[in-house]
Amino acid sequence: MSGTTPWISWTILAPLAGATLSVLVARRAVPIAVIASAATIVSVAATVGQVASAGAVSSAAGAWGAPLGITLRADGFGALMLATFGVVGPLVSLQAIGRRGGPRARRFLVLWLFAWASLNALALSADVFNLYVTVELVTLAAVGLIVVERDRRALAAGLRYLLLSLVGSLFYLMGVALLYAATATLDTELLGERVTPEPASWTALALMTAGLCLKAGLCPLHAWVPPAYTSAPPAVSALLSGLIGKAPYVVLVRLWVEVFPGSLGGGAARLLGALGALGIFWGSLLALRARRLKRVLAYSSVAHVGYLFLFFPLGTAGAWAGAAYVAVSHAAASASMFMAVEVVERSVGHDMLDATKGVAHRRPLTFVALGLAGMSLMGLPPSGGFVAKWLLARAALERGEWWWAAVVIAGGLLSAGYVFPILRGAFAPQRRSPELRRAPRHAELVSLSLAVVALALGLIPLRLMALLKLAGRS
Amino acid sequence: MTLETTLPLWVLLTSLIPGVLLFFLPERRHGVRTTINISAACAKLALTAVMVRGVYAGRRYETRIPFLADVDILLRADPFALLFVTLSAALWLATTAYAVGYLEGSPHRSRFFGFFSLCVASTMGIALAGNLLTFFVFYEMLTITTYPLVVHRGTIEALRAGDVYLRYTIGGGAVFLAGVVLIYSLLGPLDFVERGALPLAAREHRVALVVAFVLLVGGLAVKAALFPLHRWLPEAMVAPAPVSALLHAVAVVKAGAFGITRVVYDVYGVRLAHELGVMRPLAILAAFTIVYGSVQALTQRDLKRRLAYSTVSQISYIVLGVAIFGTLSTIGGIVHLVHQGLMKVTLFFCAGNLAEELGIHEVSALRGVGRRMPLTMGAFTVGALGMIGVPPVAGWITKWYLGLGAFTAGEPWVVAVLGASALLNAAYFLPLVYDAWFAAPASVWRAPSGRAEVNLWLLVPTLTTAALSLAVGVFAGFDFSPLGWAKLIARREFAE
Numbered sequence: 001m002s003g004t005t006p007w008i009s010w011t012i013l014a015p016l017a018g019a020t021l022s023v024l025v026a027r028r029a030v031p032i033a034v035i036a037s038a039a040t041i042v043s044v045a046a047t048v049g050q051v052a053s054a055g056a057v058s059s060a061a062g063a064w065g066a067p068l069g070i071t072l073r074a075d076g077f078g079a080l081m082l083a084t085f086g087v088v089g090p091l092v093s094l095q096a097i098g099r100r101g102g103p104r105a106r107r108f109l110v111l112w113l114f115a116w117a118s119l120n121a122l123a124l125s126a127d128v129f130n131l132y133v134t135v136e137l138v139t140l141a142a143v144g145l146i147v148v149e150r151d152r153r154a155l156a157a158g159l160r161y162l163l164l165s166l167v168g169s170l171f172y173l174m175g176v177a178l179l180y181a182a183t184a185t186l187d188t189e190l191l192g193e194r195v196t197p198e199p200a201s202w203t204a205l206a207l208m209t210a211g212l213c214l215k216a217g218l219c220p221l222h223a224w225v226p227p228a229y230t231s232a233p234p235a236v237s238a239l240l241s242g243l244i245g246k247a248p249y250v251v252l253v254r255l256w257v258e259v260f261p262g263s264l265g266g267g268a269a270r271l272l273g274a275l276g277a278l279g280i281f282w283g284s285l286l287a288l289r290a291r292r293l294k295r296v297l298a299y300s301s302v303a304h305v306g307y308l309f310l311f312f313p314l315g316t317a318g319a320w321a322g323a324a325y326v327a328v329s330h331a332a333a334s335a336s337m338f339m340a341v342e343v344v345e346r347s348v349g350h351d352m353l354d355a356t357k358g359v360a361h362r363r364p365l366t367f368v369a370l371g372l373a374g375m376s377l378m379g380l381p382p383s384g385g386f387v388a389k390w391l392l393a394r395a396a397l398e399r400g401e402w403w404w405a406a407v408v409i410a411g412g413l414l415s416a417g418y419v420f421p422i423l424r425g426a427f428a429p430q431r432r433s434p435e436l437r438r439a440p441r442h443a444e445l446v447s448l449s450l451a452v453v454a455l456a457l458g459l460i461p462l463r464l465m466a467l468l469k470l471a472g473r474s
Numbered sequence: 475m476t477l478e479t480t481l482p483l484w485v486l487l488t489s490l491i492p493g494v495l496l497f498f499l500p501e502r503r504h505g506v507r508t509t510i511n512i513s514a515a516c517a518k519l520a521l522t523a524v525m526v527r528g529v530y531a532g533r534r535y536e537t538r539i540p541f542l543a544d545v546d547i548l549l550r551a552d553p554f555a556l557l558f559v560t561l562s563a564a565l566w567l568a569t570t571a572y573a574v575g576y577l578e579g580s581p582h583r584s585r586f587f588g589f590f591s592l593c594v595a596s597t598m599g600i601a602l603a604g605n606l607l608t609f610f611v612f613y614e615m616l617t618i619t620t621y622p623l624v625v626h627r628g629t630i631e632a633l634r635a636g637d638v639y640l641r642y643t644i645g646g647g648a649v650f651l652a653g654v655v656l657i658y659s660l661l662g663p664l665d666f667v668e669r670g671a672l673p674l675a676a677r678e679h680r681v682a683l684v685v686a687f688v689l690l691v692g693g694l695a696v697k698a699a700l701f702p703l704h705r706w707l708p709e710a711m712v713a714p715a716p717v718s719a720l721l722h723a724v725a726v727v728k729a730g731a732f733g734i735t736r737v738v739y740d741v742y743g744v745r746l747a748h749e750l751g752v753m754r755p756l757a758i759l760a761a762f763t764i765v766y767g768s769v770q771a772l773t774q775r776d777l778k779r780r781l782a783y784s785t786v787s788q789i790s791y792i793v794l795g796v797a798i799f800g801t802l803s804t805i806g807g808i809v810h811l812v813h814q815g816l817m818k819v820t821l822f823f824c825a826g827n828l829a830e831e832l833g834i835h836e837v838s839a840l841r842g843v844g845r846r847m848p849l850t851m852g853a854f855t856v857g858a859l860g861m862i863g864v865p866p867v868a869g870w871i872t873k874w875y876l877g878l879g880a881f882t883a884g885e886p887w888v889v890a891v892l893g894a895s896a897l898l899n900a901a902y903f904l905p906l907v908y909d910a911w912f913a914a915p916a917s918v919w920r921a922p923s924g925r926a927e928v929n930l931w932l933l934v935p936t937l938t939t940a941a942l943s944l945a946v947g948v949f950a951g952f953d954f955s956p957l958g959w960a961k962l963i964a965r966r967e968f969a970e
Binding site: 397412420427461 | 652
């Protein structure tokens with residue numbers, strides 16, 4: 001099998017090679033990054049295509065079989081995440097390529113390629129230890145990205161993120177050790193067969209879940225999120241909030257769906273759901289009070305992490321589709337919003353809420369991007385966010401648990417409360433019209449393209465749904 | 475890809491495509507913009523005419539686009555959809571022409587007409603929606619695309635009105651969505667069907683059905699401006715006159731009333747709705763809103779505010795007609811969708827003419843204005859008489875059918891409500907009309923700048939809609955009149 005499907009390995013090798021080469025040949029960093037990105041996109045597309053036509057594909061790295069070697073496996077969920085990373089990430093990284101290779105842009109590109117390789121590896125990993133390694137690699141890349149501008153606030157936020165993340169990893173690793181002691185395997189499929197309901201496995205699940213929740217920024221463990229997202233450059237925040245923040249969740253889903261499927265819908269799952277609901281309300285309320293655009297978006301990300309966790313108490317295929325759709329559409333919409341904030345910040349010089357005043361007329365593309373991406377965050381149709389909320393609410397009502405549906409709909413209302421003030425500024429009269437500074441044109445276009453992706457997700461959801469169904473695990 | 479499967483989509487696209495194009499048009503290309511606008515409106519009207527003829531001959535037009543596993547986006551031209559499509563398409567043409575004149579020389583016209591077209595596209599989607607999900611998608615699009623029009627002037631008052639508008643409509647949308655999801659999760663996807671889409675088996679979920687009905691109608695009641703969810707409408711009158719016309723006649727409040735009608739007749743079915751016992755409270759609420767709106771209108775000094783409260787009252791005629799069981803009241807309610815639209819758009823055009831030409835905003839400033847602007851005031855008089863219910867203007871037909879229907883259904887109290895409302899309407903319209911024609915002018919008006927009393931772009935649409943309000947009353951007996959068409963719809967809803 002490994003001989004016929006080399007693409008799956010190249011989704012990791014290509015960005016990794018790109019990262020390494022652009023460190024070595026620093027002068028040619030940008031062209032190398034472009035070539036590596038193109039190669040990665042091709043392999044991602046090929047892998048997703050294979051999954052779509054043939055179902056799950058796998059490949060054993062180094063031709064070592066399952067319990068011993070490293071197996072890469074792309075199922076529907078993995079392919080969906082691959083595709084998300086492969087569309088949103090390169091678009092965001094375009095803004096660095098557009099800056100023609102200053103040292104900062106170079107650092108950004110290297111770190112992004114490294115993060116991309118780790119993210120792809122994470123989406124394709126099929127054993128709990130590899131998942132641990134990849135999630136660690138993603139964290140390291142993320143810390144590097146946060147401090148890419150080397151300013152003091154970012155350094156503090158990056159360190160905080162690193163420390164908390166390590167605590168989370170420690171918890172996770174303890175869980176892995178417990179599982180290995182009890183079952184003598186790390187492969188998720190084998191674990192699923194061997195795990196027995198006994199205190200050791202419950203402790204393992206609890207430890208691993210707690211660690212991942214901390215990494216994912218689930219309320220009330222979200223304290224590290226706002227400083228990290230607000231002190232990093234907007235393009236980095238776009239990657240953090242859109243893609244990297246989803247990585248721990250992917251691991252969590254694998255853990256619950258493949259290793260502990262019996263726990264879905266149970267008491268512990270309901271606790272996760274309740275924390276998710278808490279996150280939706282608390283994050284939205286803080287976003288409503290925030291006065292800076294980046295802060296609004298950071299808290300909005302906290303709220304959206306909450307939606308992801310509504311899957312656990314419901315545990316149905318519909319809820320899973322909904323949560324996956326939240327992940328995908330939020331990735332596009334949030335990244336688009338952060339890139340638009342980049343344009344606003346550079347044009348006006350700050351990112352206070354009223355910074356959008358006047359931007360609408362002078363930077364119409366950015367305004368359209370804010371509007372479209374904002375619609376997706378609010379869950380208004382037609383947008384990916386609407387499809388996601390529709391699926392979640394319907395899944396909740398089909399199980400007769402109307403309160404989760406109420407949370408979803410109330411969350412949408414709250415998000416309208418913090419998104420519209422951003423758009424409203426655009427229609428406000430301008431008391432004075434200060435000269436806008438030059439803003440990067442490509443950042444505008446990146447933001448708009450991502451917003452269009454978020455919109456398109458709401459127009460053609462069937463294709464992606466079909467991909468998700470292939471996994472057929474839940 | 476036959477005409478039958480693509481025509482509804484094209485009716486939508488004839489305003490969606492121009493809407494998107496207009497955003498990219500440089501601000502100063504006024505000629506091109508007007509050409510795009512008017513030709514798109516005419517194209518839509520022509521397509522609508524084709525569909526009206528086809529549906530009358532028994533053809534079906536349906537565009538179905540798969541959306542989610544078991545849910546489709548469905549656009550379908552049934553007779554009720556076409557009633558709304560025709561009204562909106564015709565009034566869009568009139569309002570677009572009016573807006574061209576009204577906004578002459580003001581900034582941000584590309585943005586304005588862009589959103590204006592998107593608004594109408596959303597309205598077409600609402601009218602042609604073949605199931606609740608499709609309806610919801612366009613219902614929310616309408617909210618989003620009207621907001622920039624409400625705040626178009628960018629003043630503090632406009633922004634505040636915009637906030638009120640959003641708070642109400644987004645909230646209403648969320649409640650409506652809850653109802654839609656509830657119905658889908660109970661019974662799976664349902665397309666609208668005449669006499670009700672709910673299967674017989676649905677009756678066992680009695681409580682859930684009542685809850686869903688309250689959520690659906692509660693959400694729609696915001697746009698339909700039913701008491702106590704009406705407050706956004708008078709606030710929104712700070713918007714430019716063509717936008718008021720859009721809110722009050724072409725699109726927004728109509729979308730609410732149309733939606734309520736759809737839910738009652740084509741989702742629940744009128745019999746089931748009455749069985750569930752939800753129609754009587756709705757009728758009482760509508761009756762109260764009718765009287766309440768009229769009383770409020772009486773106390774308003776600002777002309778547009780008075781008209782806005784009059785809309786609050788008039789839209790509830792539609793809801794009342796829907797809520798009373800029987801063919802006759804149904805006809806009355808449905809036909810008022812068109813009648814109220816024509817008359818109210820006329821009145822708002824007149825208010826716009828007065829404000830634009832003479833700077834008149836207060837009711838008291840109307841004294842003697844009939845001498846300076848006889849055509850405008852003539853149109854205003856037609857509209858006002860229609861609202862009161864004086865034959866042969868369209869309004870009386872509505873009241874006649876509503877009253878007759880109420881008697882037949884054994885609800886004579888409704889006739890008292892109609893009578894009271896007619897009196898109140900007379901009380902807030904007639905003094906105004908009398909003053910305009912017979913009182914001595916309060917000030918010296920400046921002479922008209924052109925040959926007509928006001929810019930022709932403003933005058934012609936005003937006179938056209940006034941004439942139409944008269945014509946649909948006079949020629950009500952024809953099959954293709956709104957009344958004839960409403961009879962066709964009611965017959966199909968009540969057929970055994």
